[in-house]
Amino acid sequence: MSRITLFFILLFSSLSASASVTVYAASSLTNVMNDIVDAYQNKTGERVRVSYAGSSSLARQIENGAPADIYLSANTKWMDYLIEKDEIEADTKVDLLRNSLVLIASKTTPTENTWQWFLGQKGLRLSMADPRHVPAGIYGKQSLEKQYRWSEVKDNIASGNNVRSALLFVERDEAPLGIVYKTDALLSKNVTIVEEFPADSHDPIVYPMAIVKKKNSDEVAAFYRYLLSESAKDTFISYGFTTI
Known part of the structure; x- marks a missing residue:
């Protein structure tokens, strides 16, 4: 122990x-x-x-x-x-x-063509819960893999020990984008929901x-x-x- x-x-x-x-x-x-x-x-x-x-x-x-x-x-x-x-x-x-999974943006992040904008920048990180252990991160990785996005961002992940940590990174503008549960995003006045991930792109969030x-x-x-x-x-x- x-x-x-x-x-x-x-x-x-x-x-x-x-x-x-x-x-x-x-x-x-x-x-x-x-x-x-x-x-x-x-x-x-x-x-x-x-x-x-x-x-x-x-x-x-x-x-x-x-x-x-x-x-x-x-x-x-x-x-x-x-x-x-x-x-x-x-x-x-x-x-x-x-629950469902969403992509969120900080207040300073463009809300049009957001994903393309993000990929065109250097040194920026995508905030999400640890995709090795934490459910929100596991679901997020599954969805990104299904949408052929994971290979583009896997080396630029800001990993949190829970989904609230991932939300906080984006709220503080320490990361321009993040993946969190929809329920968490709805609670925050400091982030914008850019898109909701398709339910069939990850295991059911139960x-x-x-x-x-x-x-x-x-x-x-x-x-x-x-x-x-x-x-x-x-x-x-x-x-x-x-x-x-």
Whole structure:
């Protein structure tokens, strides 16, 4: 176990001690989950704490004993990984949401013929989540390969450890273009959506949810059910997600 992993386990162990439920959720769910948690806490008085990071990082933390009760991933790969490791109550796995992928531009980037403009420049980088491990980056690479663009940019990637990092690079104009989820782009006033990638150019962007092994308490089950409720679905939809 790395020192960094151990640090996060100890940190969230202390933070979650005061919470009834601890959720590990993909970074792209930050805003919508904050709203859902606030509504649930106001309704029930139960304390819910959410830790946000890349799905791969969260899965590794859970594998190493981090105190998560519910895992919400941005792709099925890392959920299946934890199921294979027997870290998940497999019968609680449910596909909760869908998302889409977009190309975004900073405020100083031309919004016409943007891709051609980008390729004509020197030293510019395309911001995206790490295409080796992070779901948003994996989907982005798949789409670029399908559109025969990957070979043109693979050596000029500004790689973030999660999709919010990729968004931030473009918001700060540290990268002229980026690939993020549509829901993240819609939250930002500092980027422009240039195009939405075809849904058939990458694997379906599915967010599965499940309860972590031996964590199926009454409090955990209650919040799990709330995430499947019509109230939660309405909130997810208001942020641009599609519910399943």
